[in-house]
Amino acid sequence: MYAASREALAEARTALTGALDAASDSTSAAAGAGSDLFAVVRVLDAQRPLRSALADASASADSRRQLAERLFDGKVGSEAVETVKAAVAQNWSSARDLTDSLVLLGREALLRAAEDQDQLGTVEDELFRLGRIIAGDSALEQALSDRTKPAEASGQLLKTLLYGKVTAITEALAIQAVGRLTEAPAEVFGELSALAATRRNKEVAYVRSSTELSTDQVDRLTSTLEGIYGKSVTVHVEVDRDLLSGLVVRVGDEVIDGSGAGRLAQLRKSLK
Template identity: 55%
Template sequence: MYAASREASTRAREALRAALTGSDSAAATTGSELFAVVAVLDDQRSLRVALADVSVPGSARAELCERVFSGKVSAATVAVLTTAVAQDWSRTSDLVDTLVLLGQEALLESAAHTGRLDAVEDELFRLGRIVGDNPELQQALSDRSKPAGAKRDLVAGLLAGKTEPVTVALVQQVVARQRQSIGTAFDELSDLAAARRDQIVAHVRASAALTQRQRDRLAGSLRRIYGKSVTVHVQVDPNLLSGVVVRVGDDVIDGSAIGRLEKLRQDLT
């Protein structure tokens, strides 16, 4: 995002926090409603452009937004929307992408209120691995020719009774709107959930399953490096031969046998 959109995003997130303050029940409703608004904006280009048109005063854009959505969504959601559209965005897509992020954050906030945020984070990570290991499922969820409603129904059928309702809502929105690979989207949601708990996520590929003691030792080492609590997500990859590869954000620590062999090959070259 350019500077204008970053500032606008900050103001919108402040509006979300204000709207949810003092209400444990509003977060889930607001998150779901923001996703519904995004679906409307994705379908109606003229409205999307009008709400982000910087040549029109922000107050006029906010008034238009209120006329369109008032009575259709809650007062808390309207407050977030009117604040968001009143800002000056560098690109229309930045406004819509921020509303998606706010919807995700609101739903994760609702999971935190009920003490289920850890479970949601873990489920999102595991779903990413399941989809990555199942090409047919990945194709079905990524098929852009398939109607969004059909993909939402597929997710609902697969996850019904097996995951948290917040997980289902987040996944349905990702597959219906899909702007990136499904696996990447799930990883980003898992990271967002960890950030909500003031933790960072270490994505670990290991040649064999790690014991709990090994996980704890790895988490402790990373905590000393990064100065924050670390959630360790492990994926077994026998192709590594031995050792682990750890990714934290853009940092990669390769302690695998295959990584050492590749480094040796480069050195010899």
């Protein structure tokens, strides 16, 4: 995303935050705004001329705001309307940046609602585990990624699978994500989980272990990583028998490989 779009996103985020702060029930308003912004994006994704008109820098900011108000006032909540009006009044590098940013703001609004309900950690963990489940089930991943079927079909499939098993916010985030996939589902859910962790002001450590880790082992690993990185760390663990022994830890772009497979790879490399 170019500088112009980053600045535009910051202005739209400020408008959303202000609207939610002013609401009498900010938790309900945040949840509603998240769902409403997703609905706005569905409309814009389906209508390219409209999407282009709202992001057209050659038109005045006032005309774009007025168009957004005519389109969405009374159809979605006031918090979403104010956010969209603020967004379209900015200059975006591309129409796609506008819609992608509205998606991000919708996600942030839902995560704010989760935070208000003390569910943010739960949502983060559910999203990560959902991504791992999908990554381990090629048939499910293919079904969710099938672009020959309407996006609603993927959403309905996931809704059926998740019914009663996750929080409402996790379900809303997941269904929106599979309905607008731009990458592998598992990667999208990893990004959503990381977004939740960022809101909790935590670093995220993705751990692949050759065996199941006990609660005590996870606690000790978390404490060690927090000492290394100097901030709170949330640890997500998945079992990978191919490692032979030990574990691999990824934090951001840094990888700590303490696995048997990793040591064997290093040995083979040194022998060449």
